[in-house]
Amino acid sequence: MAEHTFGVTGVGMYTPVGTRAPATCAAIRAGISRVRPWPHFSFADEPINVGAVAADGRDASWCEKAVPITRRPIYEALWQAGLYSHDWHGRRVGLYFSTPPSQRIGVLPEFYSDFGACLGDLWDELAGNDQIHLVEHAHVGGAVALAAACEALSKGEIDAAVVAGFESALDSPYLDELLAQGRLHTADRSGGIIPGEGAAAFVLETAAGARGRQAAVLARVVAVALEQEAAGWSPSLPSQAGALSRALQTALAVPPGASEYRRLMVDHTGERWRVREWALAEPRALGGLPLGWQLWHPVDCVGDLGAAFVPFAVAWAATEFTRRNAEPGGTIVGAMNDAGERAVLTLMPR
Incomplete structure (x- = not known):
């Protein structure tokens, strides 16, 4: 970190309270909540409360939802950074993607490989390369991905990086596991996980790289x-x-x-x-x-x-x-x- 200064030049979000970053931040600043009963999973005949972004609030595995939901904030971040069309800007952009552990229910290896293939197709469309790094560290994954992106930028391996992440706990088999472990927020257990769903991304560059193309550092x-x-x-x-x-x-x-x-x-x-x-x-x-x-x-x-x-x-x-x-x-x-x-x-x- 000492040799280079790194800046964020684009951001994107898709969450229960907003389909873009400005709307999401305004909603959270106003205290708006979209945590509400979810009809697909209940405990003691009461639906659990979740935060869901999917319009239909569907019950599906993490791997099924990851690319369709995450593509939107990645688009948004690249667009704000001025790196949307690789044929135009000609820069090497790598993707560092934070995921849950691939052994988690709903994120099993056989499904994870399919997710990786779909993500590869998306990144080929957006960046024209296969520089994708999957980081399986759950909540900490974005920070691990950020550190890896900084290292790659410092070495000149890439010109810019997108650091992204996706989460969805709205999957009945996974919720069953959390419930069995006593870790799920329910009507009679206030100290438990409130399941959520959402994706976010940001573009990272060296300060010199951003200046070189006259990009604003956020x-x-x-x-x-x-x-x-x-x-x-x-x-x-x-x-x-x-x-x-x-x-x-x-x-x-x-x-x-x-x-x-x-x-x-x-x-x-x-x-x-x-x-x-x-x-x-x-x-x-x-x-x-x-x-x-x-x-x-x-x-x-x-x-x-x-x-x-x-x-x-x-x-x-x-x-x-x-x-x-x-x-x-x-x-x-x-x-x-x-x-x-x-x-x-x-x-x-x-």
Whole structure:
């Protein structure tokens, strides 16, 4: 990160509250929620509440929905960045795509390969190449993808990158598994996952590359920090927030420092262990933030965005920077997954 400055030049979203990034951000800022009963799955004769983007709210696997839903924010991000037609701009654009683990129900290897083939066809149409990198790290995947994209840009392997992610938990077999594990939000279990669905994408370039083609930079990536909890950790075990605290400390040690960040975006899902871990990390790593800093999370409006969270958060922050809806200062994005991986990235206005 020290050798190059990286900027976001385009963003896209498709969520339960909006089909494009500006509409989604305006709806969340207004507190509009599209979490509502879903007729395809119930517990104790009551439908569970979910956030769904599909017009028909259909019950289908992650792999069936991924490309049809994600193509829209990818189009939007490329269009805003001025990289929509590869025949015209002639630049090498790579795709870094955040997904759930391929062993998850609904994301099984035999279906995952079909998803990869469909994504390849889409990317050949949009970018004219096969530079696709699938990142199976769930909530943390967008940050891992961002780090990989930064490395490829630094080495000159690509001229720009699209970092995208998609999540859909609206699949009855997967919801059955969450229910059996005691992890699903139901009428008698308030501390559980609120299933969500959505996709987001952003275009990443070096600052020099963006200047060279006179593209507007919407947000600047300052730091990306990745950490891992000790072996054997799981959401059911108490956490001391060691990995999350280290990731925060590492990211906030990079200039301009903690005092310049006024917002923290987190990937709350409805489960209590995430809230407890952030509560433990706050006094250790966030003491340098200015008084009155804000905590932002989208779960109440759209449900758990899973593998799409980090691309969503970057697009959200960049949109708020550009429209000057947030107070001056930077944004911290924090994510964690069930495998004990923790990620923190920091963003500043252009």
